[in-house]
Amino acid sequence: MSTLGTSVMPVVPISSPEPPSRPALVRARSLTKNYGSLAAVDNIDFDIPRGSIFGLIGPNGAGKSTTFAMVASLLIPTSGTVTIADFNPMTDRMQVRRRVGYMPDNIGVYGDLTAVDYLRFFAASYRIKPKAWDPLVDGLLELVDLADKRDAQVDSLSRGMKQRLSLARALVHDPELLILDEPASGLDPRARVELRELLLQLARMGKTILISSHILAELEAVCSDIAIMEGGRIHAIGAPADIRAATNTGSRIAVAFTDGSTEEYPVSDALTQAALLRRLVIEDPRDVLSFAPVDADLEGLYMQITDTVRAGEVETAAVASVDPLLDPMAGT
């Protein structure tokens, strides 16, 4: 019934993001990664303000993991730049690694170690002195709610627990930026909710989080900004609410009439909604059978935006602002 996939989207094409309201921790400019003739990441720009949760949404092969690998100093871009706290991962590798905690899409763990030994190992890998290991590891296990699994073998942990342990590993050196590639992948609903709570808690602690997912509702719940990515390009960027508004799908009401017809009407607020209903009931010759709000979820938005871009209607859609209501750091 939804017309999201077919309506024309009044998006605002821009060449580069607008200045963020807070200083950016991560800046990407014309970032490109080619594998032969394939552009895995194609000339993307984005800024991630400090303390924000920035979500990258896209299907498999969209270029999310490649983008993350470049930010995390694993891959050399073909062209363009990315900086983390003004450090370039290509030239200031160690400075970047001190500031970045990276959790890849496939969490690999040493199954033969205990949870505590696993974190000690990475504490040593981040050159943390042995005397600091125990309080650090205990604190991290407490944070990710694995304190009771301290001496359990990693192999014996559930996937959700391994995911949280991996997150603790990425936090072991207290990084400013957390890069989480598909952290909720393969988790059951309870584990997803727990992970979401944990991410919000980390954001409250001041961490900047760059997260990807192809389950869009997950990101809408936690992200202050999102970028919709497909085919290596960012097609829309901004706060979820702003993207929804820009696509003119923020609030719609679907009305069914007794003659069997249905129509959707945009409504911006409660007043227009009331006016619309009054007009339909009084003026419209058809009798109203029922009406219901049409919720433009992110998946619908994603489909709409990428379909529109594929159809060549717009080149890039970008809304570079932070929605204070969705930003967990707003007002802190």
Added chain:
Amino acid sequence: MSIVDAVAWRNPVLHRELKQRASTPRMMLVITLYLVVLTAVVFALYQARTGDRTGSFGQPGVTEIASIGQSLFEYVLFFMVILVLFIVPGFTASSIAGERERQTLRALQVSLLSPRSIVFGKVGASVAATVLLLVASLPLLAVAYLIGGITFGEIFISLGVVLFAAFGLACITVACSAIVKRVSGAILLAYGIVLLLVGGTFVGYAVLQEVDASRGSDLAQPPSWVMAANPLAAVADVSQRSVSDQTDDDQFGEFGPFGPSFGNSQVESPLSAVRDLMQPKFPQNGFGFNDGPFPVPIPVGIDEFGNVIQDNRGGNDQGASDDGDRVPFIAEFFILFTALSVTGLAIAIWRVRTPARTER
């Protein structure tokens, strides 16, 4: 800071690998199996030698006892080399490829560990496990030492060569592990290289020898560097020094590591078989050689009357004035294996280093 913590902090990869190996029963099983086999071989050999060759009073003579000690020594050394050839690639091939398969490599690469620390940790753990095996077999070398015929220095030098070979193989294998993405592929490549270093060089040497002989050379012996990447040949070389007369500085002289006859005909071992295999071939059979310390005429051909033409420079390098600058075979081995080791380490470090153009 405890020693364990110090190791864990200095090189967490090495610490983790050592801990992981120590916590699984596989290592204990390997050591036990290896020692059982080696002990059985040594015992059987001792029984056979003391039973077959006895002196005039029904007991082995002094020379005979020395020969038994030398044989035992060479047998144990041979098994050590075989162990190194089999175990080191097995221990090391999964080092980097295993991290990749487990999907833990990227977490290491984004840490503050340098690629060098990661690779050295892997190689160090592999060599440490091999050292453990070699140390476990020391009591058997001690038996040979107690029987006689070898010195502590000879044991020390031979073990040094075995350890160096283990280190070199670990460096080569860690490169295989860094290049090939799958552990199975890395294992295949590593054993392929070992086969090439051991079997390939033997075959190559034999082919060159045949080519030499077919060209009518008086003394068909390819250059020794053909064998310089062969750990078995290197150990055969150093152990030969102990079982031959020790008054000679360079045992091989103009004939290289496998010069004609070694004056140790009583020492029977796989390593002496290796040396025999690499003996220079002459156009006709029937020449007996003596590689002892004293100049012995070397037959270099046959004149038109059927008489043997002899070269009086001797069976060894005594008097071989034109060979004064010749690099000893063991030095060739060290040079070549060092080059291979450094190359292996460099490749592995390069493959682990990030950021890179492609995902590693």
